[in-house]
Amino acid sequence: MVKHLILAAGMVAAASSGDAHISDGEPSLAGTWVMDSAYEVLADGRRVTNYGEHPLGLLIVDPAGRYSLQIFRRDRPAFATGDKARGTPEEFRAAALGSSTHFGRVRIDAVAKQLIFDIEGASFPNWEGRRQVRDYVLQDGLLRYAVPASASGNGTTAYSIWRRVEQGDGDG
Template structure:
């Protein structure tokens, strides 16, 4: 049964953005010190942004004149999407209805993620990638 979104409502800052490899080891998915924010309103609308803070700046100082390497680093160093989210405490699931995303294949999809809430950190894992890596994400609520 879906719960009131007030459980998630507010602003969250990124606690970690890691990846679990098929061999069981864990690494950083967006560099050593990623940045991110998750905002959820009273109706369940959300916006999420994760950035590798070590993304290189474009040498030309013009976003339309990046090199292939700069474009790749910019895209692979970010993950953002928005839409609506629902929470089901009974099954410990978050259901994201993704309207827009930096990865266009996610647009218009619904993704269910199992979550845990421990020590003030909301954490979940994303479905495994084709190479078997499993992204792990954690958020801490921002207190006013």
């Protein structure tokens, strides 16, 4: 019996010492976040909104640091045929460029003020199996971070702003 209690205590300790929460007093990403806004700064300095003025987005992080992130442009056109396998090149392009999804593990480096994403799967296959480090600010229920230009492959730096959803909040 004592052996089982020790094993159970060890499992609880391991589960609660995950990457999303460093230690008491340190920031935690665990929870549900909705996209507040997103924009990009192109290599030439112009600011654009590739996901539109009010993108849809959801970021969920569990206490162990496993995450799932989705961003969608609201005005993506529906496929005319209603069949995903028979879309036109333009429909496929709008669907691919109008969304960004990935999942894996995330942790905070509070000293460096960086998020470290270890991406397992992504709608952009070039990100799979890669680590991405992003400067961030977590303040007043908002998480802001920059996706470095090196991740886009074209010199664009993307900025994402997420708002934490409080438990019981019907928004999101």
